[in-house]
Amino acid sequence: MFEGLKTLPADAILGLIAEYKRDTRVNKIDLGVGVYRTAAGETPVLDVVKKAEQRLVDTQDSKAYIGTAGEPGFNAAMQTLAFAGHGDADRLVSIQTPGGSGSLRVAAGLLLRANEDTRVWVSDPTWANHVPLLGGAGLTLQPYPYYDTQQHIIRIDEMLETLRTASPGDVVLLHACCHNPSGLDPSEEQWRAISEVIVERELVPFVDMAYQGFAHGLDEDAFVIRHLADKVPTMLVSASCSKNFGLYRDRVGTLSVLCPDSKTRDVVASQLSNIVRTIYSVPPDHGAAVVSTILNDDKLTAQWHVELAEMRDRLRGMRVLLNDALGKVAPDHDFSHLVRATGMFCFLGVSEDQVNRLKKDYGIYIVGSSRINVAGITPDNVDYLAESIAAVL
Ligand SMILES: Cc1ncc(COP(=O)(O)O)c(C=O)c1O
CATH class of the missing domain: 3.40.640.10 (Type I PLP-dependent aspartate aminotransferase-like (Major domain))
Structure with a gap:
């Protein structure tokens, strides 16, 4: 029945995640996958979500269809x-x-x-x-x-x-x-x-x-x-x-x-x-x-606003850090779009060849279009990241 079907190419981002996992370099950086991460590289369950889940465990009395x-x-x-x-x-x-x-x-x-x-x-x-x-x-x-x-x-x-x-x-x-x-x-x-x-x-x-x-x-x-x-x-x-x-x-x-x-x-x-x-x-x-x-629930909503603002501020902060670090090591290039953009993504603005060199020579994983997820940047890795980018420019 399935003889006529062909294996499809793996999703580009999933392939990149797998390559990143196999890479044994300690200073490798993942800027590909599309989830928020803390400075410790984690995608944690929000505290407010934990609280709401506990409340549900205590009070929910049915899993019947909605x-x-x-x-x-x-x-x-x-x-x-x-x-x-x-x-x-x-x-x-x-x-x-x-x-x-x-x-x-x-x-x-x-x-x-x-x-x-x-x-x-x-x-x-x-x-x-x-x-x-x-x-x-x-x-x-x-x-x-x-x-x-x-x-x-x-x-x-x-x-x-x-x-x-x-x-x-x-x-x-x-x-x-x-x-x-x-x-x-x-x-x-x-x-x-x-x-x-x-x-x-x-x-x-x-x-x-x-x-x-x-x-x-x-x-x-x-x-x-x-x-x-x-x-x-x-x-x-x-x-x-x-x-x-x-x-x-x-x-x-x-x-x-x-x-x-x-x-x-x-x-x-x-x-x-x-x-x-x-x-x-x-x-x-x-x-x-x-x-x-x-x-x-007003109290939980207020807590969510605080946790959401923390995520937003961290993303913004990493954009500023990377732009500043690049300003020092690659002063002839304009990366100001990093801070004009918002949220998790933006294009780094380098060629596919440079994206490949970042991966091969520096363990920095970015999708081919040069779209980066700024949630992968931390105060600890930003200088290495900026120097690596400068080296391939
Ligand atoms: C623009 C856009 N729309 C929709 C989605 C879908 O999100 P969900 O994971 O809730 O299906 C995403 C997820 O990355 C997205 O970036």
């Missing part, structure tokens, strides 16, 4: 976190999904049911899994210019120009914050300009928010969602709790859909329920129950 849409208390809290009251509540539906990826997949199903020819504009470049995930589901994808690899800035004029050529009903996938892979987000002024084109051309914004709280703050990072929700009849928002709650493997996220009116909202809610039933039937509960416990 509904296709998940837990209402979780969905309401997540909707508030993203929209903060923007967009009419009676036009909005939010469902619990298995992570941001599950949310994107359900959204793709909905868009295809609405119109099997739906075209989705995606940034060039975008998260490596956007294209296989959304394209694999059957959507037609089209790139819009986003990142200038020479100047390390957003190609805002070309982006707007391209979106002006889109047809009414086309979907535009936007990263709410911490653009993956470039780390560069539009300013509020640029978001306003993008929103104007979306409204003018009657496009449907689809905002992917996988890093809320990792750039500037929970409210600042949701700016484009709240701004658009007051302007457009229809929009989709995929949110993930993998990074900001550190719940990667528990698979927690939401899909929110803003509809033109409450009647359409009810239709969309029934369609979402049916799509979920035909893919994974019901969402996983544990991680969402943890998030719900935190967000529906």
Whole structure:
């Protein structure tokens, strides 16, 4: 039965992780894998998550199935976190999904049911899994210019120009914050300009928010969602709790859909329920129950804000450290985009050959595009990292 199938190439990042593990050099550095890490190189369970989990162990009295849409208390809290009251509540539906990826997949199903020819504009470049995930589901994808690899800035004029050529009903996938892979987000002024084109051309914004709280703050990072929700009849928002709650493997996220009116909202809610039933039937509960416990308790929410700020500040701090260290050892090169970017990722801006030399000669592991995860930088390894980069420039 499977004779016709071929072995597929291993995922580039998984291959890199395996190579890193095999490397015996003590000063090796992993800047590839996409998870947050402390200065000790760990991806710990947040203290607030431990507390919420303990509370669940003590009080949860059933593991019976939840509904296709998940837990209402979780969905309401997540909707508030993203929209903060923007967009009419009676036009909005939010469902619990298995992570941001599950949310994107359900959204793709909905868009295809609405119109099997739906075209989705995606940034060039975008998260490596956007294209296989959304394209694999059957959507037609089209790139819009986003990142200038020479100047390390957003190609805002070309982006707007391209979106002006889109047809009414086309979907535009936007990263709410911490653009993956470039780390560069539009300013509020640029978001306003993008929103104007979306409204003018009657496009449907689809905002992917996988890093809320990792750039500037929970409210600042949701700016484009709240701004658009007051302007457009229809929009989709995929949110993930993998990074900001550190719940990667528990698979927690939401899909929110803003509809033109409450009647359409009810239709969309029934369609979402049916799509979920035909893919994974019901969402996983544990991680969402943890998030719900935190967000529906003022004290736990306050503790989460503190732990989230610690992660954000560490990422920011490592960007500054690396830029400063490079300024000393490679003064002729401009790495200021490292500090203009936010969140975990940005491009280092070196060639594939230089990426390979960093791996081979210095034990520094970076994906081929030169996207780095700044969470792999520590005060202890930053000088070695900067010197190694300078040596291959
Ligand atoms: C831009 C973007 N969207 C979505 C996701 C999916 O996250 P999750 O692990 O919650 O599926 C990621 C994860 O890296 C991401 O970077």
